[in-house]
Every structure is written in structure tokens, then in C-alpha cells.
Amino acid sequence: MYVDLVFLLTYGAHILLITLTCHIMGMKTSRVWCHVISFLLSLIDIMPVLMSFSHYRFIQLLLSLICLSWLFFSPSKAKISQRFVTMTMVSCFFAGALLLIKSHITASLPLMLMLFIVSYHLYLRFYQHGVCRHIQTEHLYDITVTMNQQTVQLKAFFDTGHQLIDPITHASVLFIDPITFNQFNLHLEQTDEDKKRQLFYQDINANVQAMTCIKPDCVTVIDHGEVKEVSHVLLGLRQQNFREEEGFQALFGPQLLTLLKS
Helix, strand or coil: CCCHHHHHHHHHHHHHHHHHHHHHHHCCCCHHHHHHHHHHHHHHHHHHHHCCCCCCHHHHHHHHHHHHHHHCCCCCCHHHHHHHHHHHHHHHHHHHHHHHHHHHCCCCHEEEEHHHHHHHHHHHHHHHHHHHHHHHHHHHEEEEECCCCCCEEEEEECCCCCCCECCCCCCCCCCCCEHHCCCCCHHHHHCCCEEEEEEEECCCCCCCEEEEEEEECCCEEEEEEEEEEEECCEECCCCCCHHHHHHCCCCECCEEEEEEEE
């Protein structure tokens, strides 16, 4: 009976922690998968009670990391580490909230629940504010693109997982959306053939996609306060627009920064 109670409590705690982590990170994870991972983590927690291991703490940690790696898997290593850090922060917050409730156990249950909900919303707001500030200072760049005698200034997001380049010229690809492309008053049919490229790449689902790219006249990037020109770059035309709440109109990878001219 004691083991059953511990298992149910840990199972509920794991579901709550995983749900909060997915909510904060904006992950689209099925409920079934969350319940399966929570069930496995709960079994790992009660494993020392049922079986005797000399290094059971190490085995618990290893198995827990394997289960969470299945849940937090992403092609980008930065996203995986960020999800693990967020899970750790949420767990610390949850543990602190439980200790606070235990130290004030004389308070009424509605009051404790209200304090927990308010503290969670405050934590979520400060966390999202910190993430937005980090993105604005570390991942957003001011980029100026000149093409067809038109100059457009953009906010571009630096994505470390973006590895698309022209396999022939090794030019970096700067993704822009249809709204940005329309500002150049240019039609694909009127573009010179020597300036157009057709690149193929694999998306996250390993499906082969085709993208039309155009050679711009000039691209400059403000890097640490200095205006630098990109030696050779292609504009990749996305089929969908970037969302306004994302705060950027272009996307590029680390290859572009290696092509900057002082």
C-alpha cells in the first residue's frame, strides 16, 4: 500500500512537471506520450524499494535521462539543453513550493492553492521576459538587403540549427518570407536566370523540400556595432510568412557570420 501511494504521488508530480515544461517551452507533445514518460519515471523512482542495487542512484539518474531524452529530443542540441535546463528550473520551483506549503501547513487549502497558482504565473512571466531579453540581445541581428534598386532593413534571427548552403558556391542562405520579398518590387519570372538557384533540403520530418533562392545585390549585417558586408549569400524564399509575434522577418545560420567582411 505504501509503495502504491508513493507511485501515485510521483506519477502525478511527473505529469505536472512535464506539462509545465512543455507549456513554457511551447512544445507540442501528445498527452499519451507525457503519461508514458511519467509512468516510466515513476517506476524508476520506486525501483530501489522493489530491487536492491549497489549503485541505484546512478542507475536512476541514467534511466531518467534516457526517458527525458526521448521526450525532449530535437535536431538542435541547443534546444535539448534548454529543455533540460527548463525542466530543472521547474522542478526546483515545484520543490520550493512544496516546502513552503509544508512549513505553513496550518493555512487553509484554498489559500495554499491560490498562492501556488499566483507564484507559478509570476515565475512564468519572469521566465518568458528573460527568454525574450536573451533572444533580443543574443539572437536578433539588424540586416540590410539591397536588390532591384530597393533597400530593405530586417530583423533576422540567428538559428544555430539552420545549416542550408549552396552546395556549389557554398553561399549561405538567408530565409525571407513573401511579405519581405514583395518589398523589392520584383517577380520571379522577371529575375535573371543566373541569379536564381533551386536548392533541395530535408525538413524536420526528413521530407525533401525545394526552395527557390535569389542572389541579392548586397547584404550587410550589424555585428557588435559594426556594419559588415556578407561576401556571398542567397535569399531563400519561404512559402509562409513569419509570425508577427516572433519579432523577426528573416532567418540565417552560422555560415553567414563566417562570411562577414570587416
